[in-house]
Amino acid sequence: MPGTDEDARIPAGHRRATMADVGRLAGVSATTVSFVLNEKSGQTISEQTRQRVLDAVAALDYRPNRMARGLRTKRTATLGFVTDEIGAEPFAGATIAGAHEVAWAQGSLLIVVSATRDRRILTDVVDDLIDRRVDALIFAVVGTRRIAVPQALKGVPALLLNGYVQGGLLPSVLPDEVAGGRAAAQLVLDAGHTRLAYLTGQASLWPTRARLRGFRDAVVRAGLDPHDQVVLRGNYRADSGYELTRQLLAAGPPPTAVLCGNDRMALGAYLALKEAGLRIPEDVSVVGYDDQVDLAADVHPALSTVRMPYYQMGRWAAQQAVAGTIPTLPTRTYLPCPPVPRASVGPPPPATA
Amino acid sequence: MPGTDEDARIPAGHRRATMADVGRLAGVSATTVSFVLNEKSGQTISEQTRQRVLDAVAALDYRPNRMARGLRTKRTATLGFVTDEIGAEPFAGATIAGAHEVAWAQGSLLIVVSATRDRRILTDVVDDLIDRRVDALIFAVVGTRRIAVPQALKGVPALLLNGYVQGGLLPSVLPDEVAGGRAAAQLVLDAGHTRLAYLTGQASLWPTRARLRGFRDAVVRAGLDPHDQVVLRGNYRADSGYELTRQLLAAGPPPTAVLCGNDRMALGAYLALKEAGLRIPEDVSVVGYDDQVDLAADVHPALSTVRMPYYQMGRWAAQQAVAGTIPTLPTRTYLPCPPVPRASVGPPPPATA
DNA sequence: CTGTTAGCGCCTTCAG
DNA sequence: CTGAAGGCGCTAACAG
Numbered sequence: 001m002p003g004t005d006e007d008a009r010i011p012a013g014h015r016r017a018t019m020a021d022v023g024r025l026a027g028v029s030a031t032t033v034s035f036v037l038n039e040k041s042g043q044t045i046s047e048q049t050r051q052r053v054l055d056a057v058a059a060l061d062y063r064p065n066r067m068a069r070g071l072r073t074k075r076t077a078t079l080g081f082v083t084d085e086i087g088a089e090p091f092a093g094a095t096i097a098g099a100h101e102v103a104w105a106q107g108s109l110l111i112v113v114s115a116t117r118d119r120r121i122l123t124d125v126v127d128d129l130i131d132r133r134v135d136a137l138i139f140a141v142v143g144t145r146r147i148a149v150p151q152a153l154k155g156v157p158a159l160l161l162n163g164y165v166q167g168g169l170l171p172s173v174l175p176d177e178v179a180g181g182r183a184a185a186q187l188v189l190d191a192g193h194t195r196l197a198y199l200t201g202q203a204s205l206w207p208t209r210a211r212l213r214g215f216r217d218a219v220v221r222a223g224l225d226p227h228d229q230v231v232l233r234g235n236y237r238a239d240s241g242y243e244l245t246r247q248l249l250a251a252g253p254p255p256t257a258v259l260c261g262n263d264r265m266a267l268g269a270y271l272a273l274k275e276a277g278l279r280i281p282e283d284v285s286v287v288g289y290d291d292q293v294d295l296a297a298d299v300h301p302a303l304s305t306v307r308m309p310y311y312q313m314g315r316w317a318a319q320q321a322v323a324g325t326i327p328t329l330p331t332r333t334y335l336p337c338p339p340v341p342r343a344s345v346g347p348p349p350p351a352t353a
Numbered sequence: 354m355p356g357t358d359e360d361a362r363i364p365a366g367h368r369r370a371t372m373a374d375v376g377r378l379a380g381v382s383a384t385t386v387s388f389v390l391n392e393k394s395g396q397t398i399s400e401q402t403r404q405r406v407l408d409a410v411a412a413l414d415y416r417p418n419r420m421a422r423g424l425r426t427k428r429t430a431t432l433g434f435v436t437d438e439i440g441a442e443p444f445a446g447a448t449i450a451g452a453h454e455v456a457w458a459q460g461s462l463l464i465v466v467s468a469t470r471d472r473r474i475l476t477d478v479v480d481d482l483i484d485r486r487v488d489a490l491i492f493a494v495v496g497t498r499r500i501a502v503p504q505a506l507k508g509v510p511a512l513l514l515n516g517y518v519q520g521g522l523l524p525s526v527l528p529d530e531v532a533g534g535r536a537a538a539q540l541v542l543d544a545g546h547t548r549l550a551y552l553t554g555q556a557s558l559w560p561t562r563a564r565l566r567g568f569r570d571a572v573v574r575a576g577l578d579p580h581d582q583v584v585l586r587g588n589y590r591a592d593s594g595y596e597l598t599r600q601l602l603a604a605g606p607p608p609t610a611v612l613c614g615n616d617r618m619a620l621g622a623y624l625a626l627k628e629a630g631l632r633i634p635e636d637v638s639v640v641g642y643d644d645q646v647d648l649a650a651d652v653h654p655a656l657s658t659v660r661m662p663y664y665q666m667g668r669w670a671a672q673q674a675v676a677g678t679i680p681t682l683p684t685r686t687y688l689p690c691p692p693v694p695r696a697s698v699g700p701p702p703p704a705t706a
Numbered sequence: 707c708t709g710t711t712a713g714c715g716c717c718t719t720c721a722g
Numbered sequence: 723c724t725g726a727a728g729g730c731g732c733t734a735a736c737a738g
Binding site for chain 2: 730731732733734
Binding site: 016063066067070071078104112114115121129130133155239264267268270272274277299300 | 369416417418419420421423424429431445446449450453457462463464465466467468474478480481482483484485486508590591592595617620621623624625627628630647648651652653
């Protein structure tokens with residue numbers, strides 16, 4: 001009897017075992033195999049045949065074909081995650097990690113698809129995902145902003161992450177940037193600073209305006225005159241922070257604290273400040289925004305900043321998606337951006353003239 | 354006749370139209386619908402019925418169920434992309450973008466799944482993907498290194514990106530780090546520098562050793578004594594670059610060029626150099642490695658560095674996967690790391706004592 | 707040029 | 723406690 005045992009293993013790359021194969025080997029029907037594999041079917045299987053089936057499954061290295069299963073059950077245990085730009089942004093990583101963990105823990109697979117900003121591709125990708133019958137869709141955009149979503153999104157439970165649509169027809173999760181801006185300012189206000197500079201980014205971006213609003217809020221609440229605080233506009237790049245800081249220094253006695261629209265600008269500020277012989281935080285305190293990985297905590301001195309809740313947003317989104325609660329969600333849900341105090345903030349220098 | 358036309362549209366969230374529905378509406382069989390939809394079946398359909406079918410498809414907003422199709426054809430037009438750590442690393446973004454573009458252009462969907470380094474999860478995720486019958490699998494790891502892959506990878510055409518296995522049983526695409534290290538050194542050697550410092554990372558990492566080897570290679574080829582060049586060991590973080598540079602400056606007359614194991618260390622070097630009142634590149638030239646997005650090109654002065662071929666690796670991998678050429682691949686394929694000269698390298702200062 | 711028949715691999719009544 | 727029958731939505735022979 002040649003090959004009785006050997007042939008039981010899949011001949012590497014050959015046809016995978018099917019449920020019927022398992023049944024045959026165990027001497028039962030495919031139905032029975034299905035019952036033991038799916039447990040809780042309200043069915044009862046004798047411990048003995050159960051074991052025989054399990055043995056056969058192991059022997060054949062059987063794994064159910066999820067396409068067939070999905071076809072039958074109309075559930076794929078799949079969450080689609082579409083980004084408009086997976087890019088190098090740290091954004092995606094944390095969000096995806098959070099969403100993946102929750103999804104996986106609940107028995108679903110998060111499949112990430114990076115589209116581009118190209119409307120056509122975006123639409124086609126969403127359609128494709130729906131054709132594959134994902135159970136729900138998370139649509140993530142990198143910079144918080146209003147977006148136009150593919151029509152097809154209405155054909156499946158969908159949720160927007162970091163983006164929002166006009167009519168509020170799709171629920172969104174967003175970072176609470178206003179509170180974040182306040183938190184950033186509070187970091188230096190609490191340390192006793194009264195003369196601040198704020199290096200902001202493009203006014204066309206929603207986060208820019210929200211953070212700035214938060215900043216002004218905090219300044220007013222602290223009893224300071226917002227008009228006394230200088231606001232310089234840049235573009236979120238490190239070199240822009242560098243330039244703006246140089247302008248600041250050239251303009252006269254520098255403020256005692258420089259708040260930046262993001263960590264990269266803060267990095268530019270660091271370079272300009274050090275070049276000018278100013279010490280951080282003894283002479284000038286600096287605050288960033290984003291708590292960017294490998295940057296904020298690693299520069300010298302470590303940068304005080306505000307953290308984006310990307311990981312939490314990912315978790316939250318996946319949670320709603322697997323729980324099937326998307327239809328019940330409010331239009332917008334804001335998650336907090338907590339302050340992260342580090343070494344770059346200290347008390348203002350004694351002589352401020 | 355109520356609702357003849359209205360009811361033809363899917364009642365939002367209701368059952369999606371099936372091929373049979375389309376056939377019924379068009380007055381043909383499902384088979385015919387299949388033929389017109391899949392074109393090139395060697396079949397011929399009268400222009401007239403063709404149009405009727407197409408109209409019905411449009412009217413019902415019909416889209417084929419890819420699970421059913423996959424079940425039948427045993428092809429899913431899906432490439433699986435598994436990472437052990439999607440993290441914040443710029444790595445993932447570029448690689449995925451490259452792979453996605455190629456896959457999509459060839460009619461396949463790249464689905465990215467972020468696993469963790471946890472062996473168990475990794476194995477389960479790969480199994481899951483195979484259960485979903487992906488046509489091929491790209492297994493990507495973030496730091497180039499030898500890895501142990503899930504057994505299941507043998508059940509599907511698979512390819513390693515940035516990682517390699519012991520026996521060479523799975524083909525790999527890797528960055529040519531040795532040549533990259535050489536290129537980095539060449540950047541300053543060509544400018545006339547002879548006294549270099551190399552700030553390296555952990556010796557336990559393969560890229561560290563490869564880059565360093567390339568550096569030494571270039572130094573020897575340039576006719577310099579490798580023992581004259583100081584090599585300091587750090588850990589790839591910005592603060593480590595900062596510390597090492599301070600050590601360098603404290604130890605005596607600094608070298609005229611500082612080569613760094615990566616861009617983040619170069620950033621640390623920038624901070625320390627500026628703090629010490631040294632100008633880049635007038636007093637000291639600096640070279641990084643990685644050409645990290647939002648960093649290398651944006652610091653002041655712009656950092657000369659070496660680019661990792663992540664995008665290209667992604668493209669290459671997807672290319673092989675969709676072309677079905679994985680079985681024919683050599684054990685290892687190296688892609689070049691080109692030098693990116695910028696402002697941080699200049700001629701050595703006249704007086705070097 | 708078009709329709710019939712027969713599954714792909716699984717789950718789910720409904721009978722034994 | 724277990725099996726037979728039927729069908730999810732699609733494609734691929736094979737007939738007309």
